[in-house]
Amino acid sequence: MEYILLSLSLILIVAGLVGTILPILPGAPLIWFGLLMLYLTPGIAINYWVLGISLVVTTVLVVLDYVIPAQGTKRFGGSKYGIWGTNIGLVVGIFVPIPLGFLIGPFVGALVGELLYDSHHVKRAFKAATGSFVGFLASTFIQFVIGIAFLGIYLHIVIKNWSVFF
Incomplete structure (x- = not known):
C-alpha cells in the first residue's frame, strides 16, 4: 500500500508541476493532493501544519492565477x-x-477585447495586451516557484521517512 500511495503522490506532484506551466492542468491543487496522498501513507505521521499552510498557499495561488x-x-x-x-x-x-x-x-484575447472597446486606439490596445501577457508570465512563474518549493517538501518527507518505504 505504501508504494501505491508513494507512486500516486509522485504522479500528482509531477502532473502539478507540469500544470504550473500548462494551464490545462490545475497545477497547485494537484501538487497539494500529492502532498496529501504522501501524508496518508501508513507509517508517515500527518503534519497538519504543513498540510494547512500548503492548502492556504494553494488556494491563494488558484485565485491569483486568474487575478494576476x-x-x-x-x-x-x-x-x-x-x-x-x-x-x-x-x-x-x-x-x-x-x-x-x-x-x-x-495576449490575443486582450488585444481583441480592447479593440472591441475602442478600435481607434490600437497602440493602447497593444499595450493592454502586453500587460496581459506579462501578468500571465508572472502568474506562471509564481506558481512554478511555489510548485518547486512543494516538491522540496515532498522530497524532504520521503527522505525523512525512507525506512517506511525501503
Whole structure:
C-alpha cells in the first residue's frame, strides 16, 4: 500500500508541476493532493501544519492565477473588455491546436477585447495586451516557484521517512 500511495503522490506532484506551466492542468491543487496522498501513507505521521499552510498557499495561488493576468491588463491601461478578453483568450488558447496557444491566447484575447472597446486606439490596445501577457508570465512563474518549493517538501518527507518505504 505504501508504494501505491508513494507512486500516486509522485504522479500528482509531477502532473502539478507540469500544470504550473500548462494551464490545462490545475497545477497547485494537484501538487497539494500529492502532498496529501504522501501524508496518508501508513507509517508517515500527518503534519497538519504543513498540510494547512500548503492548502492556504494553494488556494491563494488558484485565485491569483486568474487575478494576476487581469490585473496586468488593467495596470497597462486596459479596460474591462481587455480583462474579459484575457480570460476568454486563456481558455480558448488552451484548446486551440496551435503551438503555445496558452501563451498566445491571453495576449490575443486582450488585444481583441480592447479593440472591441475602442478600435481607434490600437497602440493602447497593444499595450493592454502586453500587460496581459506579462501578468500571465508572472502568474506562471509564481506558481512554478511555489510548485518547486512543494516538491522540496515532498522530497524532504520521503527522505525523512525512507525506512517506511525501503
